[in-house]
Amino acid sequence: MASPKITLHHLNASRSNRIFWALEELGLEYDVRVYSRLPSLRAPPQLAEVSPFGKAPALTIDSSTISESAYIIHRLLALPSPNRAAVEATPSDDSVYWAAFAEGSLMNLMQAELTVAATAKAWERGMEAVFRPQTKVNLEQVEQYLASRPGHYFSGSTTPGIADFMMFFPAW
Structure with a gap:
């Protein structure tokens, strides 16, 4: 083929x-x-x-x-x-979870933060009060998870999987 x-x-x-x-x-x-x-x-x-x-x-x-x-x-x-x-042969539950997290949780906050930052300065207070603290919590969870995994891949294995590729953009 x-x-x-x-x-x-x-x-x-x-x-x-x-x-x-x-x-x-x-x-x-x-x-x-x-x-x-x-x-x-x-x-x-x-x-x-x-x-x-x-x-x-x-x-x-x-x-x-x-x-x-x-x-x-x-x-x-x-x-x-x-x-x-x-690369990961079959996506693990961890890999599928972190792939969904990349877009469903992390990118939503990051996009909102970028949008708010691009608007009036008055929104800065909302970003400081809501978006940045939640983004910080999410990123701390990401770091904790990766630190506890061999190879430091979201897939949970020693090779990258779908979640690693998905998390690349928000972590980049």
Whole structure:
């Protein structure tokens, strides 16, 4: 079976950085199409021609384009790859949990913090009172968890898994 043709549609300062890591770890060949944010920090309209939501990351595998980081990583981990043994074979419960945490808890707070920081200074009090303390608690939990695991991977094993790829962006 021939290797699939893979193209990563990368937007600067986006979650697609975690897809680079997964592709490299798996040893898959891929092309990259880079999109630059507009002065408004929004994605350029050309990205909407690739992804129905006009967001990155988007990944084209042969003629099918998919989006959403976790789903992209899920699909990549299912592909035959030269370095398959270098990543978690079957996601552990820990790996699935931390993958969900990356977007469901940590990124929500980080996005909210960025949004509040970009608005009026009056919101600074809300960020100090709510977002930063909760982000600090979340990051302390992350550090505790990693410190107690061999290899310091979210997957709980000595190889990276879906959670490690998902946590890459918020931890980066």
